[in-house]
Amino acid sequence: MRRIKMADVARLAGVSAMTVSRALKRDSSVSPATRRRILGIIKETGYVPDQIAGSLSSKRSGFIALLVPSLNNPHFAETTHALADTLQAAGLQTLIGYTNYETRREEPLLAALLQRRPEAVVLVSDGHSAKSRELLLKAGIPVVQIWDWPSRPIGHVVGFSNEDVAVNMVRYLAERGYRRLAYLGEINDQGTRGARRRQGFVRAVKELKLGPVRLHDQCPPPISMLQGRAALPQMLKRWPDIDAIMCVSDPGAFGVLTEAQAMGIDVPSQLAVIGFGDFEVSRCCLPALTTTAVDGGRIGRETGMLLLNLLGYAEQDESSDISDGKTSQRIKIEVHLTPRGTTRGD
C-alpha cells in the first residue's frame, strides 16, 4: 500500500496535479468549488504533501538554521522559542544546532546544516573561525549574529555589547562604594560572551583605578550554581579583603550568595554579589540578586521579524524600512542593570 501523492489526489478530484498544488497554496486562481472538492479528497485520503519534493522544486527549503552554545540555558531557550514562534507564523521551521560552548564544533555543524539549504543562518555570539565565515559568506544567504555586538560582523546583528554591560556593572559597584572587586568567570571560554564580559571587567577596573585586577576562573562554561558555591571559599582565600564579587552569570552568582549565607557572611554589607542575565532564581531568592536583565525573547522576536523582512515573507507595510536587503542591519537590544538586595543602595 503505497503512500498517496499529489497525483493521486488530482486523479480522484478529476483535475491536474497543478490544480491541487494551487488549492493547497490558497492560490486565488482556483474556483471555490474545485478547491472544496480537492480539500475534501485530501481529508478523506489523509494525503500529506511532501515538503522535500516541494522544496527541491521551489528552491525554498522553509528552514532557518540556528546555532546556539546550548539550549540548557534559559536565555537561549527563550530566544530559540521566540524565534521559532515568529518564523512559524510564516511557515518557516527552525533547525537547531548546538555547539556545547565548544568553538571547534561549530564548523562541522554549520556544514551539516548548510546541506539542508537553510534560507538564513542565525548564530549566537562571535567566536567564528575563518572557515566558518567563509562557509557563511559562500552560502549567499542572510546571516544574523545575536546576543553580542561583534566588532567585525559577518552580516546582520541583533544584540548588545557584553563588554559594555560589564563595564557598566563595575561602574555601578564603584559608585556604591565597593573598591576591591573580584570577577568569577569561566575557563576555556574563547569566543563566548562570558569572555567579553571578563574583558569589560578588566577594562573598567583599570579605567577606574580600582587596584589589582582579580580574576578567578572556575570551570568551563556554563558555570553552575554549585560551582559558584565552590568558588567563594577559594576566592576568599586568594583575596581575603574583597568586598564585591561580579559573576559572569546569575547561576554562579546565586551559588556565591548561597555559600556566603552558609558561611555567615552578610550580603550586601560584608560582600556584594552581582550577576548577569536576570535568571528566574535571581528574582526569587533572598536577598534578590542585583543583575543585568536581558530580554531573550525580544532578541528572538526581533531576529525573526528581521528575517521575515529580509526573506520577503513579511506583510509589506510602509514600516518596512528594513527590507532594503543589502545593507546589513544592526539592531541594538536594550539591557537593564537591575539593583536588588545583593548590593547596597545609594
Next chain:
Amino acid sequence: MRRIKMADVARLAGVSAMTVSRALKRDSSVSPATRRRILGIIKETGYVPDQIAGSLSSKRSGFIALLVPSLNNPHFAETTHALADTLQAAGLQTLIGYTNYETRREEPLLAALLQRRPEAVVLVSDGHSAKSRELLLKAGIPVVQIWDWPSRPIGHVVGFSNEDVAVNMVRYLAERGYRRLAYLGEINDQGTRGARRRQGFVRAVKELKLGPVRLHDQCPPPISMLQGRAALPQMLKRWPDIDAIMCVSDPGAFGVLTEAQAMGIDVPSQLAVIGFGDFEVSRCCLPALTTTAVDGGRIGRETGMLLLNLLGYAEQDESSDISDGKTSQRIKIEVHLTPRGTTRGD
C-alpha cells in the same frame, strides 16, 4: 554565478556524478585515487551537497521529529540535547516542535512536521488527540513517547510513571510523620505530566487515609518560582494547619521554601516542602530541597539509541535484541527520591 552542483564537480574531476556521489558516501567501490581527486575538487570549489535533492531521491529525510511542551525547562532541554547528540552521530538531525503546554497546538504542529517526512517521531508525554494518534499511525514510522508511562501507548515508550512517582513521594512524607499534606499544582494541565502527578497525590492520600485531599492549582504550566512564593500565603489561608506541601515541580517548591523563610516559617520542622525534578537550584539552596531526581539526558540517549536500532543506523552488534522492529519497546527509566533538608529525617 550559479551555485555549483554535483554534475559540475563530476565534470571537473572527469568522472560521472554517480562516482562523486559514491566518493561522498565513503562507498568502498571508488578507487582511492579517484576519491582523492574528487575530494580535492570539492574543497577547491566549495561544493555543498544538496541534501534536499538527496532526500527526495533516497527517500530518507535524515530527520527525526521531536515534540516537547517547551524548551524552557531544563529537563526537556537536556533530553533534547542528548537525543540530538546521539542521533547526530548517525547524521540524523532533530526537528523540534513546541506545544507550549497547549494540547491544541499539537495537531497542526505534528501535521507541519510530518510534511518534512521525518523517519521517526518522538513525543513528550501522553495528551494526544484521536486525530494526532491517527496522523502518527498513518505516517507509518516509529513513534516514541517519552517522560511518561502511557497506559495505551501509540508505539514505543522511554519513561516512567509520573503517577507512581507522586504516590511514592506521598508515602515518603507519611512515613516521616507528615499527616496534613497539600498539593501545589497547575491549572489547565490536561494531558501534562503534572496532571499525572496530581492524580498520584490524590490516589495516595486516599489510600493512606491522610484525610482531606488538599489541592491548590496556582497557574497554567509551567509553575514558576515566583508563583510558588505567591502560592504559600494563599495555601496557608485555606488550610492553616498543613504540615507538608508537595509541589508539581522544583521551581514552585523552591518558591514555597523561599517564601516560608521570608515569613519566618521553619522548614522542615514546621513545614515540609517536596518538589519534583531535581533542578539545579534544589541541590544548591539552603536547606536543599527534597525531590525526585530524573535523568533527562538518559531519556534522550536511550531514545536515540532505540531509534538508531529501529531505523537501522546502529552498529549491528549482538546486543541488538531491540531491533526486531515490530514489537514496541517499553524502556523504563529509573527515578530516585532524594531526601534532603526540606523534609525531616527518620
Next chain:
DNA sequence: TTGTAAGCGTTATCAT
C-alpha cells in the same frame, strides 16, 4: 570500479 538512465514528488512556466 565506473557509468547510464530513470525516477523521487513537487512547482515554475508557459499555454489554453
Next chain:
DNA sequence: ATGATAACGCTTACAA
C-alpha cells in the same frame, strides 16, 4: 481557472 511539460539535484538499479 486549469493544464502540460520541464525542471529541481540527487540516488537507485542496473549495465558495462
